[in-house]
Amino acid sequence: GESVGLHLPTLSVQEGDNSIINCAYSNSASDYFIWYKQESGKGPQFIIDIRSNMDKRQGQRVTVLLNKTVKHLSLQIAATQPGDSAVYFCAEKFQAGTALIFGKGTTLSVSS
Amino acid sequence: SAVISQKPSRDICQRGTSLTIQCQVDSQVTMMFWYRQQPGQSLTLIATANQGSEATYESGFVIDKFPISRPNLTFSTLTVSNMSPEDSSIYLCSVEDQGSEKLFFGSGTQLSVL
Numbered sequence: 001g002e003s004v005g006l007h008l009p010t011l012s013v014q015e016g017d018n019s020i021i022n023c024a025y026s027n028s029a030s031d032y033f034i035w036y037k038q039e040s041g042k043g044p045q046f047i048i049d050i051r052s053n054m055d056k057r058q059g060q061r062v063t064v065l066l067n068k069t070v071k072h073l074s075l076q077i078a079a080t081q082p083g084d085s086a087v088y089f090c091a092e093k094f095q096a097g098t099a100l101i102f103g104k105g106t107t108l109s110v111s112s
Numbered sequence: 113s114a115v116i117s118q119k120p121s122r123d124i125c126q127r128g129t130s131l132t133i134q135c136q137v138d139s140q141v142t143m144m145f146w147y148r149q150q151p152g153q154s155l156t157l158i159a160t161a162n163q164g165s166e167a168t169y170e171s172g173f174v175i176d177k178f179p180i181s182r183p184n185l186t187f188s189t190l191t192v193s194n195m196s197p198e199d200s201s202i203y204l205c206s207v208e209d210q211g212s213e214k215l216f217f218g219s220g221t222q223l224s225v226l
Contacts, residue, residue, distance in 0.1 A: 032213055043204055043217035044155070046113070089154060093213065099145045099206075100215050102155040 008106055015112040019080045023073040023090035023103050030092040034100065035064060035075045039086045047075070047088075077108075085110045114139050118205050118218030125195055125225050132191045133221045135205030140185035143208035146178075149220070150201045158203075161188040195225045 013019050025033070031052040036044035050057045050064045050073075057064050063076040073090050087107050091100040115138040125131050135144070144161040159180055160168040167180035182188045192199050205218040 034215065036217075041219075041222075043116075043118075043219045046214055046216060049214060091155075091215075096213060097143065099143075099157045099160060101157070102147075104154045 009104070010107045010109065012109045012111065013080050015080060015082060015110055017080050019075075019077040019084070019108060019110075021075045021077075021088050021090075021106045021108065023075075025071050025073060025090070025092050025103075027092060027094060027101075028068070028071060030094050032093040033064070033066060033073055034091045034093075035062075035073075036089045036091065036102075037084075037086045038089065038105075044089060080108075080110050082110045082112050084108060113209060113214070113216050114141060114207050116205060116207060116216060116218035118221055120221055121219060122222035123224070125223065127196055127225060129195055130191055130193045131195065131223060132189050133203055133205070135188045135190070135218055137186045137207050139210075141207040141210060142185070144182060144188050145206045145208075145215070146180060146188070146190045147204040147206060147217075148201045149204060155204065158190070161190075192223065195223075197225045199223065200225045 034049040035047040037047050038044045048059045048062050048064050050066050055066050061078045065074045087105045089102050089105045091102045093100050117136045119134050146158040147155040148158050149155050157170045158173045161180050161182040163182045177193050179191045202220045202222050204220045206215050
């Protein structure tokens with residue numbers, strides 16, 4: 001079946017650095033992607049989304065890049081802060097009315 | 113975004129018993145989903161909770177083990193039946209934002225089965 005995977009299970013950065021979290025998806029027909037942040041003891045929190053007709057979308061301190069040619073998704077966090085420490089998941093949706101499929105997650109640790 | 117209230121937030125249960133988890137949304141939503149997150153793992157879809165009809169279960173999940181109710185557009189329950197230690201997980205309710213396809217989550221129910 002379809003699955004979304006992340007390249008690295010953990011990422012450690014220094015406060016102020018830029019972080020890049022990567023994700024490879026397998027279903028070329030997926031048309032909607034979301035990045036989530038999950039802190040300990042909480043449900044996943046929506047960060048940013050992107051549709052397949054775009055290749056880049058920017059939010060506040062975050063940018064999502066989509067490369068459909070190689071089925072790759074990335075999340076860039078600018079000026080990473082200790083409060084960004086969490087597990088990050090990418091998720092894809094095959095079509096409207098269906099649920100999201102989640103990747104394995106990357107744990108981001110930010111040291112000050 | 114919709115505000116999702118899930119309860120209980122955590123519970124410790126004995127093997128062989130059942131637990132019903134409630135999910136209340138502050139607005140009417142069409143799509144509601146239940147996910148399971150095993151310790152240290154990602155989220156796995158259990159089922160889509162359909163209003164007025166039987167839930168749609170994913171491969172590996174069955175109605176007898178995880179019965180779901182969806183009596184209206186703002187409320188759903190998930191029951192974990194005849195629990196075993198392997199059912200120890202976080203169970204999460206999620207709803208799709210009307211019109212945007214964004215999926216929002218409740219805070220989850222941390223279930224431990226002894």
